[in-house]
Amino acid sequence: MAGLVKVACVVVMCVALVGAxxxxxxxxxxxxxxxxxxxxxxQRGGAPSPGCCNGIRSLAGxxxxxxxxxxxxxxxxxTATxxxxxxxxxxxAITSLCRVNVPYKISTSTNCARIRF
Structure with a gap:
C-alpha cells in the first residue's frame, strides 16, 4: 500500500513538473x-506480466x-526512486522480455537529455 501511495505522489509531482x-x-x-x-x-524479477508488457508496448507506441x-x-x-x-x-530487462524496442535502456542511470528521435 505504501508503494502505491508513493507512486501516486510521483504522479502528482510529474504533473506539476510538466505543467499544462x-x-x-x-x-x-x-x-x-x-x-x-x-x-x-x-521488485522481484521472474517474468513481466502481460499487463506490464502491454503498458510498455503502449508507451513505446x-x-x-x-x-x-x-x-x-x-x-x-x-518513478523508480x-x-x-x-x-x-x-x-x-523489461523491454527485451516484452520484445519492445525503445531508444534507451530503462534505468536510473540513463541520461534522458541524450535521447533523440
Missing amino acids: PLAEAITCGQVVSRVTPCISYI AARTTADKQTVCNCLKL QVPGYNDRNAQ
Missing part, C-alpha cells in the same frame, strides 16, 4: 499508469517525438 501538457503530449501520469503493472516484476521519449524517460527515472525494492537490472 499539449493535447497530444505524453504526461507523467500516463507513464505511471502504464508501468504500474510492472512494479512487482521490477505513444512516444513518437523526442520530447515524448524524454518525458517518458524522465518520468520512469523519477519511489518504488520500494527497485531493481535496476530487472527494469533494464
Whole structure:
C-alpha cells in the first residue's frame, strides 16, 4: 500500500513538473499508469506480466517525438526512486522480455537529455 501511495505522489509531482501538457503530449501520469503493472516484476524479477508488457508496448507506441521519449524517460527515472525494492537490472530487462524496442535502456542511470528521435 505504501508503494502505491508513493507512486501516486510521483504522479502528482510529474504533473506539476510538466505543467499544462499539449493535447497530444505524453504526461507523467500516463507513464505511471502504464508501468504500474510492472512494479512487482521490477521488485522481484521472474517474468513481466502481460499487463506490464502491454503498458510498455503502449508507451513505446505513444512516444513518437523526442520530447515524448524524454518525458517518458524522465518520468520512469523519477518513478523508480519511489518504488520500494527497485531493481535496476530487472527494469533494464523489461523491454527485451516484452520484445519492445525503445531508444534507451530503462534505468536510473540513463541520461534522458541524450535521447533523440
